[in-house]
Structure formats: C-alpha cells, structure tokens
Amino acid sequence: MNGVHDVGGMHGFGPVDWDEGPPSLDDWEAAVVAIQGATRRTGLINIDEFRHGIERMAPAHYLGSSYFEHWLDGIARVLVEKGAIDPAALDARTAFFAERPDGAARDALAAAPPATRPSVPHRGYVRPERAPPRFRAGDAVRARTTHPAGHTRLPRYARGRRGVIAAYHGVHVFPDTHAHGLGEQPQPLYSVRFEARELWGESAEPREAVYLDAWEPYLEPA
Amino acid sequence: MNGVHDVGGMHGFGPVDWDEGPPSLDDWEAAVVAIQGATRRTGLINIDEFRHGIERMAPAHYLGSSYFEHWLDGIARVLVEKGAIDPAALDARTAFFAERPDGAARDALAAAPPATRPSVPHRGYVRPERAPPRFRAGDAVRARTTHPAGHTRLPRYARGRRGVIAAYHGVHVFPDTHAHGLGEQPQPLYSVRFEARELWGESAEPREAVYLDAWEPYLEPA
Amino acid sequence: MGKNHPNVDSYVVSRVRALESLLIEKGILAPDAVDAVVRRYEQDTGPLLGARAVARAWSDPAYRERLLADGRAAVAEFGGEVDTLLVVKENTPEVHHMVVCTLCSCYPWPVLGLPPTWYKQPAYRSRAVIAPREVLREFGTEIAEQREVRVWDSSSEMRYMVLPMRPPGTEALSEEELVALVTRDSMIGVTEIPQPAAVR
Amino acid sequence: MGKNHPNVDSYVVSRVRALESLLIEKGILAPDAVDAVVRRYEQDTGPLLGARAVARAWSDPAYRERLLADGRAAVAEFGGEVDTLLVVKENTPEVHHMVVCTLCSCYPWPVLGLPPTWYKQPAYRSRAVIAPREVLREFGTEIAEQREVRVWDSSSEMRYMVLPMRPPGTEALSEEELVALVTRDSMIGVTEIPQPAAVR
Numbered sequence: 001m002n003g004v005h006d007v008g009g010m011h012g013f014g015p016v017d018w019d020e021g022p023p024s025l026d027d028w029e030a031a032v033v034a035i036q037g038a039t040r041r042t043g044l045i046n047i048d049e050f051r052h053g054i055e056r057m058a059p060a061h062y063l064g065s066s067y068f069e070h071w072l073d074g075i076a077r078v079l080v081e082k083g084a085i086d087p088a089a090l091d092a093r094t095a096f097f098a099e100r101p102d103g104a105a106r107d108a109l110a111a112a113p114p115a116t117r118p119s120v121p122h123r124g125y126v127r128p129e130r131a132p133p134r135f136r137a138g139d140a141v142r143a144r145t146t147h148p149a150g151h152t153r154l155p156r157y158a159r160g161r162r163g164v165i166a167a168y169h170g171v172h173v174f175p176d177t178h179a180h181g182l183g184e185q186p187q188p189l190y191s192v193r194f195e196a197r198e199l200w201g202e203s204a205e206p207r208e209a210v211y212l213d214a215w216e217p218y219l220e221p222a
Numbered sequence: 223m224n225g226v227h228d229v230g231g232m233h234g235f236g237p238v239d240w241d242e243g244p245p246s247l248d249d250w251e252a253a254v255v256a257i258q259g260a261t262r263r264t265g266l267i268n269i270d271e272f273r274h275g276i277e278r279m280a281p282a283h284y285l286g287s288s289y290f291e292h293w294l295d296g297i298a299r300v301l302v303e304k305g306a307i308d309p310a311a312l313d314a315r316t317a318f319f320a321e322r323p324d325g326a327a328r329d330a331l332a333a334a335p336p337a338t339r340p341s342v343p344h345r346g347y348v349r350p351e352r353a354p355p356r357f358r359a360g361d362a363v364r365a366r367t368t369h370p371a372g373h374t375r376l377p378r379y380a381r382g383r384r385g386v387i388a389a390y391h392g393v394h395v396f397p398d399t400h401a402h403g404l405g406e407q408p409q410p411l412y413s414v415r416f417e418a419r420e421l422w423g424e425s426a427e428p429r430e431a432v433y434l435d436a437w438e439p440y441l442e443p444a
Numbered sequence: 445m446g447k448n449h450p451n452v453d454s455y456v457v458s459r460v461r462a463l464e465s466l467l468i469e470k471g472i473l474a475p476d477a478v479d480a481v482v483r484r485y486e487q488d489t490g491p492l493l494g495a496r497a498v499a500r501a502w503s504d505p506a507y508r509e510r511l512l513a514d515g516r517a518a519v520a521e522f523g524g525e526v527d528t529l530l531v532v533k534e535n536t537p538e539v540h541h542m543v544v545c546t547l548c549s550c551y552p553w554p555v556l557g558l559p560p561t562w563y564k565q566p567a568y569r570s571r572a573v574i575a576p577r578e579v580l581r582e583f584g585t586e587i588a589e590q591r592e593v594r595v596w597d598s599s600s601e602m603r604y605m606v607l608p609m610r611p612p613g614t615e616a617l618s619e620e621e622l623v624a625l626v627t628r629d630s631m632i633g634v635t636e637i638p639q640p641a642a643v644r
Numbered sequence: 645m646g647k648n649h650p651n652v653d654s655y656v657v658s659r660v661r662a663l664e665s666l667l668i669e670k671g672i673l674a675p676d677a678v679d680a681v682v683r684r685y686e687q688d689t690g691p692l693l694g695a696r697a698v699a700r701a702w703s704d705p706a707y708r709e710r711l712l713a714d715g716r717a718a719v720a721e722f723g724g725e726v727d728t729l730l731v732v733k734e735n736t737p738e739v740h741h742m743v744v745c746t747l748c749s750c751y752p753w754p755v756l757g758l759p760p761t762w763y764k765q766p767a768y769r770s771r772a773v774i775a776p777r778e779v780l781r782e783f784g785t786e787i788a789e790q791r792e793v794r795v796w797d798s799s800s801e802m803r804y805m806v807l808p809m810r811p812p813g814t815e816a817l818s819e820e821e822l823v824a825l826v827t828r829d830s831m832i833g834v835t836e837i838p839q840p841a842a843v844r
Binding site: 227233237238248254285294316376394418421427428 | 573
Binding site: 005006007008009010011012013014015016017018019022023024025026027028030031032033034035037038039042044047051054063066067069072075076079084085089090093094095096097098101103104105106107108109113114115116117122124125126153154155157169172173189196199200203204205206207208209210211212213214215 | 672678766773
C-alpha cells in the first residue's frame, strides 16, 4: 500500500535527531517487545502481517507516535482481526489499568494463567529453489509500476525505475501474499542497484546508489 | 518538496467522510480567511509562498489538524520568516487570549489601529507570451523525474510518467520560483493527460485518465 | 457545529485572535475584514453562481459554448465576482469529469462557495486520482464501465468546474427551476443529478 | 528517560498492560517473558557482537572473508544467537556503505542490539535514500566527493551491517582493544571510526 510508512525520499521531517546515548527500553516498551515475540513465537502473527498491521495505522497517529506505539497498535489490530482477542475485552482491561497506573499485568488475572503454548519452530524465510531464477547478476531490470492497496515491500520511490541486478539471494517467502493469509508463495529475491540519478533525477547527490532487496514479481526486464 | 501534503495516490486515509450539509465557518475560521485575504491583498504573501508555508508544517501536525489550522500555521510561518511579525509577540499575544477565551482581537490593542494599507492590485497569473510554447496539443511528453526540496506543483505520482498535451493555457507565473522570492519567471502552462494505466500500472481502474496542469519546465518530450 | 467543525484546540483560537490583533495593529488587516468574511460566506455561501451557469448552459446553447470556452467570462455575465480562471468540463454519456486538488485543496470558491470538508481531506485528495470509481461509489455514483472517468487535478491557478448532464424529464422546467436542481457535488463531479421526483 | 523516551500517553501504558494480561491469560505470552526481554536488552544490549566481528575481520583475513560471504555464520562463531540472515558490506577508500529501512525500521538487532531512536524516525528513513551525504554530514561524517555512497534499504528479511574501515595507527592494538573502538553508528554506516587519540 502507498501508506504513510513509505517515507523513502520524502522531505519535511527535519534534521536527524541524533542521540549518542545507548538505547534502553521503558517497562511498557519491554512489554511490547515481549508481546511481539510471543505473537511471532506462537505463529499467531507472521512478520508481514505484523508490518501490515502497522502500515494501516491512521496516518496522523503513525507520524505522531513512537516506534513501540506502532508495534502496540499494529499487533492489537491484527489480534482483533484474527479473533485472538476481543476488542471490548481489550478496552475494558485498558480501563482497568487506567485506574491502576502502577498495576502489573497479573493484577487483572482472576486465576493462575494456563501453561504457555509451545513455540512454533521458526523456519526462517529462505525456501528451496524450484526453478531457475529469471534474472542474473548484471541484468538490467525495471521495478514495476504497481500501486497495490495491500502490503508490499517495493517502496514507491523505486517503482518504474531502472536498476541492475547486483546479487541473487535465493528464494524467499513473498511478503505480498504472506501478509494477507495467501501463503508463503516463495519467490527469487535479488539485490538491485539503482543509480541515484535514475531515482531522483537532477535532485540526486553525486556518486550515490541505492540497493534494494526485490522479489522477482517486483521486477521486469529493462 | 516531497511533503506530506502530496497525497495523490496514497492509501490508508479511509473512506471519504462525506457530509451533505452546507459548509459554514466558525468565528476563528472566518478570521483565518480574512487574515489570508489581507496578507494576499497587501502583497505580503503570494499564493505560492502561502502554499509552501503550509507544506512545511510538521507532518504529524499537518495530518492531525484541520484545513484552516493549516492556513493559520502556514501564514504565521511566512509572516515570521518575512519579519512581518515578531514570533515572541505572537506567542505573548496568544497567551493573552488564552486567558480571555471570549476576547475579541481589539481587546489587545492599546490604541486605535492605523489606517489599513491600500491593496496591491491583483494581476492574476497569466503573463504575456514572449516566445512560442515548446509543445502543442497532441504532443507526447514525459513529466520530469525531479525531487526538489522546495515548492513545486508537480505531484510525485506524475513524475517520470508519459502523457499527452491536451491543451495550452498561455504563460503563467511559475510557482517553483514564485514561492521562493525568485520572481514570477512565467512559463507556458499545459493541461496534460495521463492514462491511469501509465500512472498506476496494473492497479489502475479501467477507462480513467488524470489531467494535470503542468508548467513547461516540468515536461520533456517523450 | 457537526463534523465540519471538530473541537478545535483552544490554543488555535487564541493564536488566531493574536495574529488578527497584530495584523490590525500593523494596518494589514482591516478591523472589519472578519465581519466581511462572515457576511460573505454566511449569507452568500453556496454554489448559486455555478448552478445558475449550469442551468443557463442547459437552456441556451450559445451560453453553453461561451461557458465551455471561457468559464470566467461566462459566469461574470451573472454579475458575480470571479477572480480566477475557470475551466468548465462538460459531462457526456461518454465521459464523466471529476475535480480534485491533490496537493492542497484548490476549489472554485467564487462559483461554488465554501468547499465542503471532505474535499479538503486526505481521504478524497489521495484516492480521487488512483481510485476515482471507488470514490464515486462512496458518493452513490456508479459510472458505467464503458464511460471514461477524467479526473482534473487542480495544480495551477486555473479552477475547474463540471457541467453536469441535464437530467431527463426536465424539458418543461424553467431556467429558475433548473437552478434548484443543480447541486454543488454535481459540479465537483462526485455525483450526477437525478431525474427530479416531480417529473418521474 | 531522555529523548529516547518521550512522555508516552498513560493510555498507551494501560493498553500495553491490558494486552499483556489478556495474552498471559490465553497462554500466548509467558508470564516471565517481559522480564526476559528486560534482562536481555538491559544487560546484553549494545553492539558487542557486531564489534567483535569487525575487530576479528580487521585482524584475521580468513575471518573477514567468511564474514563477507555469510554474516550470520561468521558472527555465530562468537556464540551469539543470530536468527536472521546477515549481509555485511565492507567500506573501502572507494565506497562508503550506509544502512536504512525506509518502509519500517528493520535493523540487525542480534548483532547491534536495540536500534537507536533516530534510526526508526522518519527524518532518517526519508532522507537516507535521497540525500545520504547531507544526512552523513549531520552525523559529522564527510564522505569525499569521489567516494561512492551506497545506501542499503533493508526491504527483505536479510539484515545489513557495515564493516567499517580500520582506522590508521591501530596496527599495534590487540583484537580486544580494537573491539572497544568499534561503534554502533559505524556499523550502521553513518560514521567512520577515527584514529584513536592514544595512538595519534
């Protein structure tokens, strides 16, 4: 989707707010990281569903909130969509903790929690090669002009632009289907080099290239 | 600039929030409209400076605020930049009215206001043709691939895309310079037809075309 | 109020007053300018001028030609003050026109009055160019598949207005009666004008 | 706290607790999972694994080759748990590499620890691909005009890390001393590693 998350090449966000200090997690952020891990571990939400959950945040909310708020919002959206949690129960329990700012999660539990579900083994994202890849290093390609309403990992700035295959990385799970319950449909993945001049025209900086990982359906011969 | 205002072709803003009722202005909105008119009437802020003032709003603020808040924010930004108002005075007076929610503007005036400045005659945006236009109706063109950090009226969705000149509209003030104190530098203006398929690829709806008004420097022969 | 006027932060109202008073003090803003805006848009608001031009164009082929050739001059025949160039696009059984401004919210204020809130919001501005038929359906407007949709993105200082198709069964109506049929949304191009119930 | 942790709305904190308790109740979240995250990232945080790999690559040409050929396997030699594919790009006098994720904020957590806040914000994500030299200058990094800048936009499940250039004058340092020189930002590619003061 051409969402507000697709910020590559935008202006207007100001200078980088560089902070040299080591990052750390607030308690609520650590909880969000743990929740994300649990939804992945149990196979409830895959990585692409998770990302697409975030992408569908209200745009003003996305830009006005912090990174782990994105995670929270995206995870809750997908859990509700999958029927894994009841939105009314989530709201009611949010109100419960709003009354108890120092409360811990266990304070809301009526009984001892059940045994935790076993982990689903993580298979990674590389799959067997079933056919030779269409492109080889050095091939000229063009990123397709496509503006799907659903999840994609082809950023807008590259669409319709010519590049060169820099490397072939084997066959990888395809985010555009994996995010939508349409299966892994693994596709050859390439590293594609785009000259900055091709992407940004006369606005490009000198001697710059952008490398993007692109699945085969994102590309056509140029 | 590739700003958050350039929303053509984006997803994620939800359905159109159609409201059949006739629009009206709240008091503060009417004041913003009057202020905008006054800054234009007196030649303080031209239309392109005004637009670029809005485009430079913080992106989260832009998406999280209403239309006339955009105007207010953009006008105040440009007035401060031009030295027409003192930002400290604006802040102080904002505090003054925060204490007086029902106050009127005249409550802050120590003395009778001066006579209002005369209007600068409005010359419109069409200028004499000094040379024949480069393109004629029917010519195939391509919108340039350009990503200027400053003001432009060439939306991102059209950049690098092929179209056909539908009409020539004479020579018009050029926003890309006019917004930046670089003068009117009038340029031939064309109506350009882009097939939806060219803009959106396989995501296009059938039998659709977008017409864009494009100044000659936005275009190259295709 | 209603959804046109979400609860605005009191900071915004204070800041407007502050700017207003500073500009009055400097002789930039006339002290009665705000009242004049309220008068103009509270009383003269709405798409009357546009509706008059449409009804005349339906009734008078010579006027229709003038309107399509130079919208500003043709609308000025009604005595309205039109300070922008106006391009009028005529809907036909083959082509449906629709107006948007993706980069800001350019709108033909002099002929249509205050823009509706939805016209200024990103939902309309973003989707009108990529999914116009889908947007039209949200307005209850179904454009036949073989009819072309042309979307006019108002990127210059020219403004756009749609001349909608005259509904069937209105041959006997007077020009004044036709004016009453013409809606703002039909001149933006997001709706068509239905056959009036009275003549069905 | 500091600017890594803007004052978050109390609603957010309540909602996290709510989700946490619901997921514990359903057996999805282990009751001790949050503590485990805190332990891992409060204690093991930081770019140590990445820094070890860099220092080893500087010291051991065979390791350098393994690291560039298969980052995950090479880093795993240090016993770290690396659950992503890792592509390592080597800076040279001709080429400077820099990593970004424009679409979200993909980052090599297993080798660099928690991502810095700026890496996740639109200011960095938007400009790294269109104006990388300008961004680098904001980090105090000036890349010579004749040196190419390559920006790696992490759009797949492979993660990227930069192998920075070994600073001059460090020939006598032990591998452990070299590890201490390697900064997180140099492995993201927004800075280079200066010659250490002690050897100047």
